[in-house]
Amino acid sequence: DTGVSQDPRHKITKRGQNVTFRCDPISEHNRLYWYRQTLGQGPEFLTYFQNEAQLEKSRLLSDRFSAERPKGSFSTLEIQRTEQGDSAMYLCASSSTSGSGSYEQYFGPGTRLTVT
């Protein structure tokens, strides 16, 4: 399977704990995105990497959130001191800078986070 993969698929944690999610993009894609989706809403942008550089961050990404893509391949999203409001589906997407479809983003299956 050469699609975007995410791990874990589900995470239940207690309020105040730290969690880390991983995303592996499509191998030839140099752009990687993180989105968050809550029930009844469309995905909301969190942050974007081109290769290893983090180029855009949403105001939704509070100081408790940090994302990395150290070698320009996989990425991690860490949430520190989780709050119940962090409960959501965290989606990763990737795209390529080449070709006419350079804005087309392909999503992974998501990590569903529940904070109790």
Place this chain on the structure above:
Amino acid sequence: RKEVEQDPGPFNVPEGATVAFNCTYSNSASQSFFWYRQDCRKEPKLLMSVYSSGNEDGRFTAQLNRASQYISLLIRDSKLSDSATYLCVVNSPGFQKLVFGTGTRLLVSP
């Protein structure tokens, strides 16, 4: 005003029906437009990009009206498997992020 607005539905249609979804966007500088499909508790999947001249893919037709900042998706001969939420998506000018509508839910019944 939301950047991308859609009627949330649900649209309940019988198999074989034709159904149309509409979407408006607020930023006239947006350049790229898409429809994504999302099944319950699954990730969004790219259904089709929307081009200025309009485009068709089998039973699906997408149209763009830049003057009215309006995007549509037409589904002909609906199948049970078309039941899903359809997300209207535009790029944010000057940024790489995509902006999603809240989605329109479609239920196709036998």
